[in-house]
Amino acid sequence: MTLEELERIAAGTKNARAAGGHEVNVCLAAGCLSQHSDALKEALEKEARKASASCRVRGTGCMGLCSAGPLVSVEPGGVLYRNVKPEDAPAIVRSAGGEPLRRLQCSRDQAFFQRQVHIVTENSGKLDPEKIEEYIAADGYKGMIRALTEMTPAAVVQEISRSGLRGRGGAGYPTGLKWGTVAKTDSAVKYVVCNADEGDPGAFMDRSVLESDPQRVLEGMIIAGYAVGASRGYLYVRAEYPLALKRLETAIGEARQLGLLGINICGTAFSFDIEVRIGGGAYVCGEETALIASIEGKRGTPRPRPPYPAQSGIWGMPTLINNVETFASVPAIVRRGAEWYAALGTPKSKGTKVFALSGKVKNNGLIEVPMGMTLREIIFEIGGGVPEGRKFKAVQTGGPSGGCIPEQFLDRPVDYESLRELGSIMGSGGMVVMDDTSCMVNVARFFMEFCMAESCGKCIPCRAGTAQMHEMLTRICDGRATHKDLEMLISLCDMVGATSLCGLGQAAPNPVLSTLRYFQDEYLEHIEAKRCRAGVCECGAAAEVRA
Amino acid sequence: MNPAAEVKTLVIDEMDVSARADQTILEAARDAGAWIPTLCHLDGVGDIGACRMCLVEVKGSNRLLPACVTRVEEGMAVTTHSERLVKYRRMILELLFAERNHVCAVCVANGACELQTLAQLHGLDHVQFPYRFPALPVDGSHERFSMDHNRCVLCTRCVRVCGEVEGAHTWDLMGRGVHSRVITDLSQPWGTSETCTSCGKCVQVCPTGALFEKNKVGTKLPKSRDFLMHLSVMRGGDR
Amino acid sequence: MNRKKLATVWLDGCSGCHMSILDMDERLLEIAGQCELVYSPLVDQKTFPADVDITLVEGAVSSDADAEKIRRIRARTRMLVSLGDCAVTGNVPAMRNSFGTEKVLRRAYGDAAGALLQVLGQGVPQLLPQVRPVHEVVFVDVHVPGCPPSAETIYSVLRELLAGRKPDVTSGTRFGA
Numbered sequence: 001m002t003l004e005e006l007e008r009i010a011a012g013t014k015n016a017r018a019a020g021g022h023e024v025n026v027c028l029a030a031g032c033l034s035q036h037s038d039a040l041k042e043a044l045e046k047e048a049r050k051a052s053a054s055c056r057v058r059g060t061g062c063m064g065l066c067s068a069g070p071l072v073s074v075e076p077g078g079v080l081y082r083n084v085k086p087e088d089a090p091a092i093v094r095s096a097g098g099e100p101l102r103r104l105q106c107s108r109d110q111a112f113f114q115r116q117v118h119i120v121t122e123n124s125g126k127l128d129p130e131k132i133e134e135y136i137a138a139d140g141y142k143g144m145i146r147a148l149t150e151m152t153p154a155a156v157v158q159e160i161s162r163s164g165l166r167g168r169g170g171a172g173y174p175t176g177l178k179w180g181t182v183a184k185t186d187s188a189v190k191y192v193v194c195n196a197d198e199g200d201p202g203a204f205m206d207r208s209v210l211e212s213d214p215q216r217v218l219e220g221m222i223i224a225g226y227a228v229g230a231s232r233g234y235l236y237v238r239a240e241y242p243l244a245l246k247r248l249e250t251a252i253g254e255a256r257q258l259g260l261l262g263i264n265i266c267g268t269a270f271s272f273d274i275e276v277r278i279g280g281g282a283y284v285c286g287e288e289t290a291l292i293a294s295i296e297g298k299r300g301t302p303r304p305r306p307p308y309p310a311q312s313g314i315w316g317m318p319t320l321i322n323n324v325e326t327f328a329s330v331p332a333i334v335r336r337g338a339e340w341y342a343a344l345g346t347p348k349s350k351g352t353k354v355f356a357l358s359g360k361v362k363n364n365g366l367i368e369v370p371m372g373m374t375l376r377e378i379i380f381e382i383g384g385g386v387p388e389g390r391k392f393k394a395v396q397t398g399g400p401s402g403g404c405i406p407e408q409f410l411d412r413p414v415d416y417e418s419l420r421e422l423g424s425i426m427g428s429g430g431m432v433v434m435d436d437t438s439c440m441v442n443v444a445r446f447f448m449e450f451c452m453a454e455s456c457g458k459c460i461p462c463r464a465g466t467a468q469m470h471e472m473l474t475r476i477c478d479g480r481a482t483h484k485d486l487e488m489l490i491s492l493c494d495m496v497g498a499t500s501l502c503g504l505g506q507a508a509p510n511p512v513l514s515t516l517r518y519f520q521d522e523y524l525e526h527i528e529a530k531r532c533r534a535g536v537c538e539c540g541a542a543a544e545v546r547a
Numbered sequence: 548m549n550p551a552a553e554v555k556t557l558v559i560d561e562m563d564v565s566a567r568a569d570q571t572i573l574e575a576a577r578d579a580g581a582w583i584p585t586l587c588h589l590d591g592v593g594d595i596g597a598c599r600m601c602l603v604e605v606k607g608s609n610r611l612l613p614a615c616v617t618r619v620e621e622g623m624a625v626t627t628h629s630e631r632l633v634k635y636r637r638m639i640l641e642l643l644f645a646e647r648n649h650v651c652a653v654c655v656a657n658g659a660c661e662l663q664t665l666a667q668l669h670g671l672d673h674v675q676f677p678y679r680f681p682a683l684p685v686d687g688s689h690e691r692f693s694m695d696h697n698r699c700v701l702c703t704r705c706v707r708v709c710g711e712v713e714g715a716h717t718w719d720l721m722g723r724g725v726h727s728r729v730i731t732d733l734s735q736p737w738g739t740s741e742t743c744t745s746c747g748k749c750v751q752v753c754p755t756g757a758l759f760e761k762n763k764v765g766t767k768l769p770k771s772r773d774f775l776m777h778l779s780v781m782r783g784g785d786r
Numbered sequence: 787m788n789r790k791k792l793a794t795v796w797l798d799g800c801s802g803c804h805m806s807i808l809d810m811d812e813r814l815l816e817i818a819g820q821c822e823l824v825y826s827p828l829v830d831q832k833t834f835p836a837d838v839d840i841t842l843v844e845g846a847v848s849s850d851a852d853a854e855k856i857r858r859i860r861a862r863t864r865m866l867v868s869l870g871d872c873a874v875t876g877n878v879p880a881m882r883n884s885f886g887t888e889k890v891l892r893r894a895y896g897d898a899a900g901a902l903l904q905v906l907g908q909g910v911p912q913l914l915p916q917v918r919p920v921h922e923v924v925f926v927d928v929h930v931p932g933c934p935p936s937a938e939t940i941y942s943v944l945r946e947l948l949a950g951r952k953p954d955v956t957s958g959t960r961f962g963a
Binding site: 644649653664672674675682 | 868871875876877878880881883884885916919921922926929930933955956960961962963
C-alpha cells in the first residue's frame with residue numbers, strides 16, 4: 001500500500017458515497033444501541049428499499065448527545081434527529097433531501113455542538129466503524145504512511161514530544177517522553193500496549209472511540225510501534241465491551257487485508273501486528289503492571305515500580321503502554337503536525353480532551369473540548385446545566401481516584417495541574433455532575449465501596465484499609481458514627497494513600513479527602529445531628545432512638 | 548560493570564553503609580545491623596513488596612519505598628524508623644488483626660507467631676479499628692497439615708515457596724480485596740490435591756498459625772524455617 | 787494519704803484474669819495497703835459505687851447487661867483498664883461472631899435453643915448480635931492484653947497506676963500471652 005493507492009481507495013469511497021444519494025446515518029454505538037437503534041436501522045432500511053429516490057442507510061459510531069438517543073443524521077446537510085423511534089422511519093426517509101422533520105430535529109446550533117473541537121472524535125458518528133475504506137476516505141492511515149515513509153522513528157518521537165501530548169489515561173505523563181524512553185532501550189523485542197480497560201464509574205470515552213473509530217486506535221499503535229521499535233502490540237480490552245471487541249476484531253482483519261498491519265507494512269521494512277487481549281473484569285488491571293501480568297496470563301495484580309514497564313514490561317521486555325485516547329490522538333498529530341496540535345489547549349496541557357458527561361446535567365453524552373475550557377463552560381454551556389431547576393452541587397472527575405469539585409471552582413480551567421490543585425485529577429475523562437439531591441458522604445462511600453471491591457488484595461493497606469474506611473463511611477451515613485470514627489477515617493486516608501502499593505490504593509482516599517475538604521459540614525451533620533440534608537442516607541437507627 | 552562487583556555507599560539511619568549494587572535496602576540494612584520489620588519477605592523466596600511493613604523514607608523521594616524490593620543507590624539517605632513510619636506500621640498490624648479472626652490465646656502459633664511478635668515490638672496493646680469477624684473456613688482435609696483461613700495474613704509465602712522452591716505450585720490465590728484467599732489446586736480440599744507433594748514447606752514458612760502441622764498442636768516450636776537457607780545455599784543461591 | 791478506690795469487674799470471660807490477680811500472692815498485701823477494693827466479684831458489694839479511681843475489666847461485652855454495666859462503670863470511673871484479651875480483643879467469646887448467636891446456641895443446647903432464645907429476653911440478659919471488645923463500647927484508658935496477663939504484669943500495671951503513672955504494658959505482655 002502506497003500513499004497513491006491509499007488515495008485511490010479514498011477517492012473511490014468518496015465517489016461511491018456521493019453517487020449513492022442521501023445517507024441516513026444511525027448511531028450504533030452502545031448508548032443508542034441500548035435504546036434499540038438496531039431495530040430503528042432495520043426499519044429505516046426497509047423504508048429505504050421501498051423509497052423511490054436513492055437513499056442509503058448506514059450504521060455509524062457515536063454522535064455525542066447520548067441522552068437524546070437514538071440519534072439519526074441525514075447527509076448531505078447534516079440534519080440531526082433525536083429520540084427517533086422505528087415508527088419515525090417512513091417520515092425520515094421521505095424527508096431525506098427535502099424539508100427536515102421539525103418534530104424530531106435536534107439543532108446543531110446549540111452550544112453542545114458548537115463549542116466542541118473534534119480531533120479524537122473527528123470521525124465519530126460520521127463513518128461506518130466496520131468499513132476501513134471510510135476511515136481511509138477520512139484521511140485515515142495518511143499519518144502512518146507519512147511516518148513510515150518520510151520520518152525516522154526518532155523524528156516521530158520528536159513530533160509527539162513537540163505536540164505536548166500527555167497521557168490521556170489520567171496521570172498526564174508526557175507521551176513523547178514515554179515513547180523516547182522505550183525507543184532508547186536496547187532490546188530486540190519490545191511491545192506496545194493499548195490500555196482499553198476503562199473502568200471508572202461514569203467513564204465511557206474509550207468505549208465510544210473503539211466502537212466509533214477503531215482504525216484510528218490501530219493507526220496510533222502502529223505509529224507508536226514504529227517510533228519505539230516494537231513489532232508487536234496488544235490491545236487490552238475489558239470483556240464488558242463486547243461491541244468494541246467485535247469492531248476491533250473486524251478492524252484488525254481489514255487492516256491486515258490491506259497490508260496496513262502485519263509483515264512489511266506498506267512495503268517498508270517495518271512489521272507490526274496487533275493482538276486483542278480480553279480483560280476479565282478487574283478494575284485494577286487498568287493499572288499498568290497489573291495489566292502486563294494479565295496479558296502474560298497471570299493473576300492481574302500490580303507489582304512495585306521501578307522497574308517501570310518502559311524498561312521491563314511484558315515478559316521482561318521494554319513495553320510502551322498508552323491509553324486508547326492517547327493513541328487515538330496520534331494519527332492527527334502526525335498527519336497535521338505537532339505545531340497544529342500544540343496550538344490547542346493551555347501551555348502545559350495541549351490539545352483536546354474527551355469527556356463522558358453524565359449525571360445531573362441536561363446533555364448527557366460524549367464531548368471533546370480544548371484543554372483549558374472552564375468547568376462552568378463544559379457543564380452549563382455544553383452540558384446545558386442542571387435539569388429540573390435544581391441546584392448544582394459538585395462535579396466528580398477522575399472516578400475513584402479523583403474528587404468532587406464544588407461550585408466556587410467552576411471557573412477554573414480544565415487541565416492536569418488545575419484539577420490536581422483542587423484535590424481531584426483529570427483522570428480518564430469521566431465527569432459526573434451532581435445536584436442538591438446527592439449526599440456527598442454517600443458519594444464518598446460509593447467510591448470507597450468501589451475501591452474495596454476492586455482492590456486486588458495484594459497489599460494490606462489497600463485490601464484491609466479500604467474495607468475499614470468503607471465501614472467508617474457506612475457508620476457516618478447510617479448516623480451511627482462518632483467524631484472518633486471520623487478521626488480514624490482521616491488517619492486511614494493518610495495511611496492508605498501513603499503506603500499502598502499501586503495507584504488504586506494510593507488514590508482511593510481521594511473521594512473522601514475532597515468531599516471532606518469542600519463538604520465537611522455534611523459529614524458533621526450526619527455525625528452530630530444525624531441528618532442527611534439531601535435525604536439520601538437513612539440515619540434511621542439514630543432517629544428511632546430519639547423517638 | 549557486574550552489579551555484584553560494583554559497590555555503592557549510602558547512609559542508613561545516619562550510619563555510613565556500603566553495599567553491592569544488586570542489594571536491596573533491606574539487605575544492606577541487615578548487613579549493617581539495622582533492623583527493618585518485615586512480614587511478607589522471606590529469605591530464600593522472591594520478594595513482592597506487598598505487606599508494606601518495610602517501607603522506609605528515602606531522601607529526595609516523595610513516596611515511601613519498600614526496602615525489600617528497592618535497590619541501593621549511590622548517596623541514598625535512608626530512614627528506617629521515623630515517627631510516621633512507626634505509626635503506619637502499627638496501623639498495618641492493626642488492620643491485619645481486625646481483618647480476620649486472630650485469637651492468639653487458642654492459636655497453635657501462640658508464642659511463635661511473627662504477627663504477634665511484630666505487634667508486641669510495635670507496642671500494640673489494642674486494635675483501634677473495629678474487628679470485622681468474617682466467617683472463614685478451616686481446611687483439615689490433609690493427612691498431616693491444616694489450613695485455618697482465620698489466621699492467614701495473605702503474605703503468600705506459601706504460594707511462593709511452593710512454586711519457587713518445591714516447584715509444585717499447589718498454592719495460589721483466589722478472590723479480590725478482603726475476599727482474597729489462598730487455595731490449593733483450583734480451590735479443592737487440600738487433602739485431595741494431586742499436585743501437593745506433602746513436603747510441608749508452606750507450613751514451615753507460614754508466619755502465623757494459618758498453616759500448621761497437626762501433630763505440632765500444643766508444642767512450643769510449631770515451625771522450623773532453617774531448611775530454606777540450606778536449600779538456597781545448596782542450590783547455589785547467595786543467601 | 788487518701789487510699790485510691792479500686793474496682794474489678796467480670797463481663798464475658800472465664801475469670802482467668804481474676805485468678806491471675808489472685809496469683810499476685812503476697813504482693814496482694816502490698817496492693818491492698820495502697821488502695822481500697824470497693825467493688826469486685828471477690829467482695830460482697832452489690833452496686834457499683836461512684837468516684838472509683840481504677841477499674842479493671844475482665845471479659846468482652848456480650849450481652850445487653852454487659853453493655854449497660856460497662857457504660858455505668860465508665861461514668862463512675864476515672865481510669866478504666868481493659869484486663870486480658872477478652873476485654874481487649876473480644877478473644878474466645880467473640881469467636882461466636884463469625885457464626886451468629888443463634889447457630890452457636892443451637893449447637894450448645896440443641897432443640898432446647900429455640901425455647902432458650904425466647905426465655906433470654908425475659909429477665910435473663912439478652913445476648914448482643916456480636917461480642918465486642920470493651921473499647922468499642924466505651925473509652926478505655928489502659929489496655930493490658932494477655933490470656934490471662936501474668937500476675938507480674940497485673941502487679942506492675944497496678945503499681946504504676948496507683949502511683950499515678952501510665953504503665954508500659956507491652957514490654958511485659960502481648961495478645962495471647
